[in-house]
């Protein structure tokens with residue numbers, strides 16, 4: 001079955017979809033994106049992703065390309081047209097196509113809006129979730145506005161490759177002696193029953209999964225500290241884990257080759273994953 005993608009109002013077979021070579025997303029990474037999970041054919045945390053999209057666009061002086069209801073309708077349409085049971089929807093909005101110039105084009109330049117699906121059968125039960133992942137630490141060399149979800153992803157991509165080259169699955173990035181986040185996820189440790197994760201700011205992305213997991217953890221009477229933590233603290237932690245829309249909650253079992261806790265997925269990460277997936281399925285749209 002040919003995948004159907006959405007480009008600027010049209011639903012097209014992927015081979016027929018086109019974006020201009022002058023698109024500012026292509027030339028300047030002048031674009032933002034969102035990734036929303038689909039479980040059982042329904043969207044996880046759609047409202048959170050739509051709200052963050054609006055914020056990212058606003059920080060770059062761009063409006064929402066369409067009302068939230070229409071965006072939801074396009075997401076649902078793509079899920080149906082591609083028969084997605086479990087998978088992801090990628091959405092990208094750029095400032096549009098214009099003659100190449102560092103200055104932004106006129107505000108009436110039409111934005112480019114692209115959405116496509118990725119089928120991921122068994123998304124909620126992956127080997128990484130069962131066995132945990134290994135991370136290495138690398139310096140955080142990204143720009144200073146990581147709270148805006150731009151498509152400027154070259155450094156996270158390089159960090160992911162370096163992690164692979166070192167036999168690991170992902171990297172935790174370090175700035176001023178503290179962990180910021182993973183290449184495409186938020187980072188946490190657990191010590192003496194307390195969950196520690198960096199507070200929000202320009203240094204990290206405000207994860208939609210992070211917000212949901214922290215809310216659910218509080219509801220389950222777990223103790224949470226939102227503050228920077230060091231690599232030494234992470235190495236001495238009882239548990240570590242990451243969260244993201246595409247992977248939910250993933251245990252981290254090794255940092256820079258040293259086992260975290262017992263070197264196997266810990267009970268807090270396992271429980272949070274279970275609670276998050278159950279609650280997300282219940283609230284899915």
Ligand code: PLP
Pocket residue numbers: 035181182183184185186204205206207208209210243244245246
């Ligand atoms: N941090 C970074 C740098 C990310 O790229 C992502 C997701 O892509 C996250 C955190 C997790 O955010 P979310 O839970 O909204 O997927």
